[in-house]
Amino acid sequence: MNSMSHPRVSFITVNFNGARDTINLLRTIFDHIRSFCFEVIVIDNASNENEFQVIKKQYPLIKGEYLSENLGFAGGNNRGLEMAIGDYLYFINNDTLLPTDADAQIRSMISFCDANPKVGGLSPKILYHTPRNLIQFAGSTSLTPITIRNKQIGYREMDLGQYDQILQIPYFHGAAMFVPKTVIDYVGKMPTCYFLYYEELDWSNSITQYFQLFYFPKAQVVHLESASTGMDSPLKMFYITRNRVIFSYRQRKCSLRVLSLSYLILMAFPIHLCLLLFKLKFKQSMAMMKGIWSACRWIMIESR
CATH class of the missing domain: 1.20.1280 (Monooxygenase)
Known part of the structure; x- marks a missing residue:
C-alpha cells in the first residue's frame, strides 16, 4: 500500500471480538493486492477489549478506530466510510478471505464499474469455507411484495461453474459489497435503524432507484461461516x-x-x-x- 498515492480501493471491515479473523482477512489483502493502490480501514465495534490496537500492531498501515459503543453493522461500516478516500469502497466481512488471485479479480471489478456508469455496486461469488466449493451466494431474487421472502441463487450448491455469468441483482450480499464512491455520495450511507440484518437490503433498494447492482462471479471471497452453523440463535x-x-x-x-x-x-x-x-x-x-x-x-x- 503506497500511502503517497490516491487509493483506488478502500477496504472496510467491522471487527467485534474477532481479531483473529480480521488479521487473517488483512493477511489475504496485504499479501495478494499488488497492482493498485489501496487502503484498509478497520472499525472495532466496541469489542470487550480494544482489538483495533492489537490489529494495528500487526498491520500498522491500517486506518480505523475503536468505538466505545457498538453501532451495529451499518453504523460501523458508515464510520469506516467517513474515513475512506478511495474511488471504490469494498465493504467486506471480517470473517472472509480473499483468494490468491484477488488482485486481478478486483481489477476486473474496477474495470466493469469504470466502463458502466450505471453500475451501483457489485457482490462477488461467495463460497463457504467448509465444505470447500459450496456456494453461499451467486445472486438473489427480489423480495416478494407481501411475505418479504426471496431466494439466494446457488445457495448450498457445489460450484461447478454453473453461475459464472454476470447477473443483475436486486440486492447486495452484506458479506461483500463493492461500491463506487460516487454512488454513495449520491445515495447516502447505510440505514442504521436495523443494527443487524436487513440493512444491506434496504440500502440496495435506495441504490437501485438510480443505479444497477450486479452479481460479479469473476471475483470471489471465501466466507469462514460454516454451512452447518445454527440458523436460529x-x-x-x-x-x-x-x-x-x-x-x-x-x-x-x-x-x-x-x-x-x-x-x-x-x-x-x-x-x-x-x-x-x-x-x-x-x-x-x-x-x-x-x-x-x-x-x-x-x-x-x-x-x-
Missing part, C-alpha cells in the same frame, strides 16, 4: 423478526404495507411461533416475541 431470531417488520414498513407503501404487515404479524409469525413452541425452543420463541414488540414500538415512534 435467539439473537438472530430477535433481529430477523424485528427487522423483517421494519423493512416491510419502510419499503412498502399504502395498501401493500398494510397487507405485508398484517401477513407478518397475524399469520407468518404466529405460525412460526407455534412451531418453535412445539419443538420446545423457548429461548427462540421469546426472542421472536421480543422482536415483534420491538418492531411495533419502532413503528409507533416513527409514525408520530
Whole structure:
C-alpha cells in the first residue's frame, strides 16, 4: 500500500471480538493486492477489549478506530466510510478471505464499474469455507411484495461453474459489497435503524432507484461461516423478526404495507411461533416475541 498515492480501493471491515479473523482477512489483502493502490480501514465495534490496537500492531498501515459503543453493522461500516478516500469502497466481512488471485479479480471489478456508469455496486461469488466449493451466494431474487421472502441463487450448491455469468441483482450480499464512491455520495450511507440484518437490503433498494447492482462471479471471497452453523440463535431470531417488520414498513407503501404487515404479524409469525413452541425452543420463541414488540414500538415512534 503506497500511502503517497490516491487509493483506488478502500477496504472496510467491522471487527467485534474477532481479531483473529480480521488479521487473517488483512493477511489475504496485504499479501495478494499488488497492482493498485489501496487502503484498509478497520472499525472495532466496541469489542470487550480494544482489538483495533492489537490489529494495528500487526498491520500498522491500517486506518480505523475503536468505538466505545457498538453501532451495529451499518453504523460501523458508515464510520469506516467517513474515513475512506478511495474511488471504490469494498465493504467486506471480517470473517472472509480473499483468494490468491484477488488482485486481478478486483481489477476486473474496477474495470466493469469504470466502463458502466450505471453500475451501483457489485457482490462477488461467495463460497463457504467448509465444505470447500459450496456456494453461499451467486445472486438473489427480489423480495416478494407481501411475505418479504426471496431466494439466494446457488445457495448450498457445489460450484461447478454453473453461475459464472454476470447477473443483475436486486440486492447486495452484506458479506461483500463493492461500491463506487460516487454512488454513495449520491445515495447516502447505510440505514442504521436495523443494527443487524436487513440493512444491506434496504440500502440496495435506495441504490437501485438510480443505479444497477450486479452479481460479479469473476471475483470471489471465501466466507469462514460454516454451512452447518445454527440458523436460529435467539439473537438472530430477535433481529430477523424485528427487522423483517421494519423493512416491510419502510419499503412498502399504502395498501401493500398494510397487507405485508398484517401477513407478518397475524399469520407468518404466529405460525412460526407455534412451531418453535412445539419443538420446545423457548429461548427462540421469546426472542421472536421480543422482536415483534420491538418492531411495533419502532413503528409507533416513527409514525408520530
